[in-house]
Amino acid sequence: MTFRARHLLGIEHLAPAEIVALLDLAEDYVRLNRSTSKHGETLAGLTQINMFFEASTRTQASFELAGKRLGADVMNMAMAHSSLKKGETLIDTALTLNAMRPDLLVVRHPSSGAVDLLAQKVTCAVLNAGDGRHEHPTQALLDALTIRRAKGRLHRLTVAICGDIAHSRVARSNLILLGKMENRVRLVGPPTLMPAGAADLGCEVFDDMRAGLDGADVVMMLRLQKERMDGAFIPSEREYYHRYGLDADKLGHASPDAIVMHPGPMNRGVEIDGTIADDINRSVIQEQVEMGVAVRMAAMDLLARNLRAARDEEAADG
Numbered sequence: 134m135t136f137r138a139r140h141l142l143g144i145e146h147l148a149p150a151e152i153v154a155l156l157d158l159a160e161d162y163v164r165l166n167r168s169t170s171k172h173g174e175t176l177a178g179l180t181q182i183n184m185f186f187e188a189s190t191r192t193q194a195s196f197e198l199a200g201k202r203l204g205a206d207v208m209n210m211a212m213a214h215s216s217l218k219k220g221e222t223l224i225d226t227a228l229t230l231n232a233m234r235p236d237l238l239v240v241r242h243p244s245s246g247a248v249d250l251l252a253q254k255v256t257c258a259v260l261n262a263g264d265g266r267h268e269h270p271t272q273a274l275l276d277a278l279t280i281r282r283a284k285g286r287l288h289r290l291t292v293a294i295c296g297d298i299a300h301s302r303v304a305r306s307n308l309i310l311l312g313k314m315e316n317r318v319r320l321v322g323p324p325t326l327m328p329a330g331a332a333d334l335g336c337e338v339f340d341d342m343r344a345g346l347d348g349a350d351v352v353m354m355l356r357l358q359k360e361r362m363d364g365a366f367i368p369s370e371r372e373y374y375h376r377y378g379l380d381a382d383k384l385g386h387a388s389p390d391a392i393v394m395h396p397g398p399m400n401r402g403v404e405i406d407g408t409i410a411d412d413i414n415r416s417v418i419q420e421q422v423e424m425g426v427a428v429r430m431a432a433m434d435l436l437a438r439n440l441r442a443a444r445d446e447e448a449a450d451g
């Protein structure tokens with residue numbers, strides 16, 4: 134099998150063939166999800182625990198639905214109310230949960246690297262649902278599937294990722310994935326929201342939206358991650374919208390058939406004009422949400438196959 138990973142911690146660890154295999158399988162799940170009878174048995178007998186240490190609406194709902202549609206027993210841990218508040222460390226919490234013998238652990242955490250650390254301590258497959266400003270692999274994969282469906286390919290495209298790049302794990306995972314698939318990536322945003330060394334990441338950097346969007350096939354907008362900013366990174370939201378908010382005038386510089394993306398949650402009137410977000414001829418924001426469920430089903434299916442194979446091997450070794 135092409136997909137060999139034991140965990141899904143980041144795009145960084147995936148080979149292009151693994152990305153393609155996952156997206157191809159996700160296409161099957163898009164079809165299943167569009168049918169009236171959505172239930173599969175792929176994860177039957179397996180236990181999936183979702184641990185979200187940070188607020189999430191769509192990612193958590195999407196992982197929960199994905200697990201349920203594949204027949205897993207799914208439990209959502211409300212981490213805000215967990216023993217972590219009583220001072221238990223992340224590792225102790227992980228070991229406690231591990232003792233309940235889950236098979237799939239879906240984790241979102243505010244610290245970059247926390248999910249990798251946790252994966253080293255448990256015996257099940259771990260999926261990173263976003264760690265700090267590090268990676269958000271299923272988001273990049275669902276974005277890739279959305280792009281591939283809209284554009285008919287996932288290579289030789291010019292993709293402009295715009296806004297708060299510095300604080301965004303979505304930008305980071307997308308940048309890595311799109312680079313692996315041989316696309317031209319541009320990072321567009323104010324210098325205060327560009328990560329240090331952005332120019333060395335193999336992409337072009339722009340602080341002018343019109344220049345950055347010029348001829349782009351894909352325009353990917355990002356939310357201002359205020360929860361990760363300490364201090365003022367922009368003069369005001371009004372000024373930010375004026376210079377970097379996606380409106381009809383700025384979008385007019387992109388390719389005439391450019392698609393508009395946003396991972397959500399969206400701040401209308403801050404990084405994007407509401408009319409553009411709702412324009413079904415340009416915006417694929419709802420498709421991104423739909424692809425999210427299918428991609429997470431594919432990811433958990435592939436990891437479960439590897440988990441079963443590893444356990445069978447262990448059992449055979451006695």
Ligand code: NCD
Binds near residue numbers: 191263272397
């Ligand atoms: C993103 C996240 O949490 O990183 N949202 C998501 O998963 N759909 C982006 C964001 O919060 O802005």
